[in-house]
Structure formats: structure tokens, C-alpha cells
Amino acid sequence: MCAELLPELITTDPWGYPIIAPGPVPRDLLPLARYAVTMCPTLALLLTRAERT
Amino acid sequence: MSAAGAVSAGPAGSALPPRGLPRLIPADGPLRLADHVERYGPVPFRDRRGHGGRFGAAGLIGQVERAGLTGRGGACFPAGRKLRSVAENGRRAGPLRGQSGAVVVANGAESEPTSAKDRLLLTFAPHLVLDGIALAAEAVGATRAYLCLHESSDKLVFDLGAAIVERDRVGQNRVPVQMVPVPGGYVAGQETSLVNQINGKAPKPAFVPPRPFQKGAHGRPTLVQNVETLAHIALIARFGADWFRHLGPVPGPAVPSAPGSGAMAGSALVTLSGAVRMPGVYEIALGMPVGELIRRAGGPSEQPQAILAGGYFGGWLPYARAHDVPVSDPTLRAVGAALGPGVLILLPESACGLAETAWIASYLASQSAGQCGPCLNGLPALAEMLAQLAFGRPDGSALGGTERLLALVTRRGACHLPDGTAAFVTSALTAFAGDLRRHASYGPCPRARRRPVLPAPGHAWGAKP
Numbered sequence: 001m002c003a004e005l006l007p008e009l010i011t012t013d014p015w016g017y018p019i020i021a022p023g024p025v026p027r028d029l030l031p032l033a034r035y036a037v038t039m040c041p042t043l044a045l046l047l048t049r050a051e052r053t
Numbered sequence: 054m055s056a057a058g059a060v061s062a063g064p065a066g067s068a069l070p071p072r073g074l075p076r077l078i079p080a081d082g083p084l085r086l087a088d089h090v091e092r093y094g095p096v097p098f099r100d101r102r103g104h105g106g107r108f109g110a111a112g113l114i115g116q117v118e119r120a121g122l123t124g125r126g127g128a129c130f131p132a133g134r135k136l137r138s139v140a141e142n143g144r145r146a147g148p149l150r151g152q153s154g155a156v157v158v159a160n161g162a163e164s165e166p167t168s169a170k171d172r173l174l175l176t177f178a179p180h181l182v183l184d185g186i187a188l189a190a191e192a193v194g195a196t197r198a199y200l201c202l203h204e205s206s207d208k209l210v211f212d213l214g215a216a217i218v219e220r221d222r223v224g225q226n227r228v229p230v231q232m233v234p235v236p237g238g239y240v241a242g243q244e245t246s247l248v249n250q251i252n253g254k255a256p257k258p259a260f261v262p263p264r265p266f267q268k269g270a271h272g273r274p275t276l277v278q279n280v281e282t283l284a285h286i287a288l289i290a291r292f293g294a295d296w297f298r299h300l301g302p303v304p305g306p307a308v309p310s311a312p313g314s315g316a317m318a319g320s321a322l323v324t325l326s327g328a329v330r331m332p333g334v335y336e337i338a339l340g341m342p343v344g345e346l347i348r349r350a351g352g353p354s355e356q357p358q359a360i361l362a363g364g365y366f367g368g369w370l371p372y373a374r375a376h377d378v379p380v381s382d383p384t385l386r387a388v389g390a391a392l393g394p395g396v397l398i399l400l401p402e403s404a405c406g407l408a409e410t411a412w413i414a415s416y417l418a419s420q421s422a423g424q425c426g427p428c429l430n431g432l433p434a435l436a437e438m439l440a441q442l443a444f445g446r447p448d449g450s451a452l453g454g455t456e457r458l459l460a461l462v463t464r465r466g467a468c469h470l471p472d473g474t475a476a477f478v479t480s481a482l483t484a485f486a487g488d489l490r491r492h493a494s495y496g497p498c499p500r501a502r503r504r505p506v507l508p509a510p511g512h513a514w515g516a517k518p
Binding site for chain 2: 014016044
């Protein structure tokens with residue numbers, strides 16, 4: 001489901017689990033990312049704030 | 054084991070530091086409490102009359118940091134740093150419903166089938182481990198401790214229980230020590246698995262963060278330390294960081310290391326098994342070359358082919374390659390293996406490295422906690438691929454498929470099982486590349502049919518998680 005919502009960042013492995021593109025979420029995709037996290041039926045996704053280095 | 058290097062009692066009940074080896078395993082058998090105190094001296098708690106504040110403000114944690122002791126449970130994480138983190142988090146967390154700061158968890162579960170050192174240490178030197186627990190509890194401000202043991206070792210559970218009671222009677226424990234029987238299973242002894250069990254949950258790894266040093270048993274900052282690490286702490290507390298680090302000349306190539314780095318300092322217990330004349334647990338000075346350790350164990354019992362260093366999350370090395378490598382985590386990692394919980398297994402020429410790897414990949418797949426899709430699905434698929442490479446006649450696509458699976462299972466689980474399995478398999482594809490080519494041309498070798506060298510308790514081909 002998340003791969004359909006956010007194909008720019010998420011692909012699926014052979015078993016349907018998400019493979020997340022590395023790196024921070026681009027600002028314009030943040031609302032979609034939050035939506036994908038909320039809609040995940042198995043709570044497998046997490047959106048965290050990046051540490052400032 | 055010779056008696057050389059045993060500790061002798063100095064004047065006024067103080068003990069002289071052990072010279073040479075062994076340090077942890079007494080040469081003359083398990084020590085009861087009275088003999089233990091006579092040999093090593095009383096536990097140098099902070100407030101003990103005559104021994105108080107031996108290390109001043111820097112305290113035990115400072116000494117352990119200076120000693121550069123790294124964890125002996127497999128991750129080789131700096132022990133002093135962990136102690137300091139838990140102590141700081143405990144202070145910050147403050148008292149909670151009357152309980153202050155932190156919790157100490159001693160990991161003696163030894164879930165790695167190829168390791169036997171923790172059982173041996175707990176049998177021969179239980180009071181060194183219990184001293185370590187008490188000292189660590191004092192250092193991090195803990196008010197309770199747990200000692201985790203494999204549930205199958207009835208005698209060990211009984212004897213450790215008796216040792217704890219003996220110490221309680223004379224106030225040697227500092228904090229109550231509760232024993233936790235840990236079920237069998239490869240991931241049951243993982244640090245967050247233990248914390249889960251203590252918290253009344255299933256013996257499965259937890260998602261991190263938070264890690265136990267932040268929030269663990271009963272929600273408190275928790276120090277999880279292997280029992281051997283705690284035994285070293287018990288000796289560092291008595292004899293100091295310089296004593297710990299000084300263990301004779303370190304042969305082999307020089308490894309640049311920062312002051313205080315302990316990856317090659319001190320002694321370590323190593324379980325040596327497979328095709329050696331005298332398999333067993335050896336206490337060595339870190340940095341001893343692999344070949345010298347094998348010589349000490351009577352040499353190979355058959356023509357040697359390869360070494361598995363680090364256990365099932367470690368790596369394979371062709372024997373000629375491994376022979377001169379100093380035994381330590383950084384030097385073994387530099388050649389594609391690891392120290393792990395101090396495990397070295399010698400594979401003879403009569404075995405097939407790919408078959409052994411396929412067998413253990415199958416075992417590890419069956420050990421998945423089943424919490425993470427990539428592990429639950431990926432490891433059995435990886436095991437199936439390995440079986441094709443080992444027992445079939447693999448074509449080019451089989452190897453490509455294996456490599457794709459290896460990428461799919463790494464860094465996608467809550468614990469290290471998929472990553473460790475991937476590292477183990479990756480090293481096999483390198484070390485046994487010759488066998489891969491031969492299998493592709495001629496089919497599986499006859500050596501693949503022999504009984505496995507590597508142990509997989511309770512496992513049968515096709516077993517599911």
C-alpha cells in the first residue's frame with residue numbers, strides 16, 4: 001500500500017514489505033509520507049525527525 | 054592447564070595480581086566463596102574499610118574505560134562506555150516509586166551453539182561473575198540485578214543459586230540478584246530479548262530505539278553485560294587498568310590503536326572446536342595468532358580446510374589465510390570474519406563448506422522470531438538458495454539470486470539475525486568460491502554428504518520458525 005502512495009521513496013520486496021529509499025524525506029513529500037505511515041496496516045513504517053549534525 | 058599464573062595471597066589479606074594466564078578460570082577447580090576471597094581479596098566496594106575509593110573520583114568506570122575492556126558477548130562494545138551511559142541515564146531518570154536509577158542484567162544465556170565459555174566460567178568462577186555484577190551495580194547506581202542462564206542447565210542454576218545465597222549471608226551481593234531461566238533459541242539471549250523476558254514478555258528481540266542502556270527492565274536504564282565481561286570488571290576493580298592491559302608481548306602485525314583501546318588488550322575466553330585434537334575453552338591473551346592457538350590445542354586432528362571465526366554471525370576464512378591472523382575483533386574483521394563471543398571452528402578437508410553453510414543458514418532461518426517480514430521470508434529463501442548451491446548443480450542465476458537476497462535481508466530487521474546470517478553467508482561465497490565453481494561444473498561434491506561439523510541444536514532440514 002505504501003509503495004502505491006509513495007513510489008518515489010518506497011518499493012516493495014518479493015514479499016510485499018517496503019524497501020525505503022535512503023536519506024531524508026524531501027519536504028514536498030512529507031505530507032504523503034505522514035499519510036503512508038498512518039495508513040500502514042501493520043504499523044511497519046515510522047517517520048522520525050533527523051538529528052541536526 | 055598449568056598452575057602458573059595463579060593468584061597468591063599477599064600480606065594482610067590483600068591479593069597479588071595474577072601474573073600471566075589463566076586469570077578467569079582457576080587452574081585448581083571451582084572456587085567456593087571463602088577460597089575465592091582468599092585468592093582474589095575482598096570485593097573492592099567503594100565504601101569498604103581500607104579499600105574505599107581505590108580509584109578516586111574517576112572510580113571503577115574510569116578504570117574500565119582506561120582498561121579498554123570490550124564486551125565479550127559478541128558485539129565487542131566498549132564496556133566502560135556502556136557503564137558510563139547507564140550511570141548517567143540512571144542519574145537523570147531519578148527514583149521511580151522508591152526504586153532508584155538502573156538495573157544490571159548479566160547475560161549467561163549463551164545462546165550461540167558454538168560457544169561454551171560462559172557455562173565454563175559460571176561453573177569454575179561464579180564468584181568472579183557475581184563480584185562483577187555487584188561492582189557494576191554499585192558503579193551505575195542499580196538497585197537490582199538479574200543473572201540470565203540457559204534454562205536447560207539445571208546444575209548451573211542450582212549452583213549459582215547456592216552461590217548467591219552464600220553471598221547474601223555475608224553481604225557480598227550489594228543488590229538482590231534474581232536468576233532468569235532463558236529458553237533455548239538463538240535469539241533468546243539477545244539483550245532486548247532478555248529485557249523483554251524480565252518485563253514478562255516473550256523472549257523475542259525488541260525494536261530499538263530505545264536501547265536497554267536508555268530504557269530496559271521495568272523501564273529503567275539497564276546495563277546488559279556478558280558474564281565474562283563482568284568477570285573481567287571484577288578483576289579490573291581489584292588490580293587496575295594497567296594490569297588488565299599488560300599481558301606479555303603481543304605477537305603478529307602491529308595494529309594501530311588509540312590509547313585506551315582495548316580490542317587487543319587483556320585476556321579472553323575462546324571456544325575452539327571442530328577438527329582440533331583438543332577442542333575446548335581456552336583463555337588467551339588477545340592478539341595471539343590463530344595458528345598458535347590451534348597449536349596449543351594439539352594442532353588439527355585432520356587436514357584443515359577453513360576456519361569459522363565468530364560463530365554463526367562470524368565469517369569463514371581459508372585455513373592458510375586464517376593461520377597468522379591475531380585473535381581479536383578488529384584483526385578478524387579486517388579479513389572478513391569476526392571474534393564474536395570468542396568462537397573458532399576448524400573445518401576439515403573432509404567437509405564441504407557450502408554444505409555446512411547451507412545447514413546453518415537453514416538453522417538460523419528456523420530461529421527467526423517472526424516479527425519482521427524480511428527476516429521471516431528472506432532467511433528461508435536464502436537457506437533454499439544455499440541448498441541449491443551446496444547440493445544441486447547451480448547455474449549463474451542461483452548465485453545472482455543469492456546475492457539479491459543477501460541485500461534484501463540486511464538492515465531491515467529489529468535484531469541482528471538477518472544481518473549476521475547475511476555476513477556469514479557472504480563470507481562462505483568468498484571462502485568457498487572454488488567449491489561453487491566445482492559444483493557448477495560437476496554437481497555437489499561427495500564431501501557434502503557427510504554429517505555436519507557445525508552444531509544446530511534440535512534442528513532438522515525444513516524446520517520452520
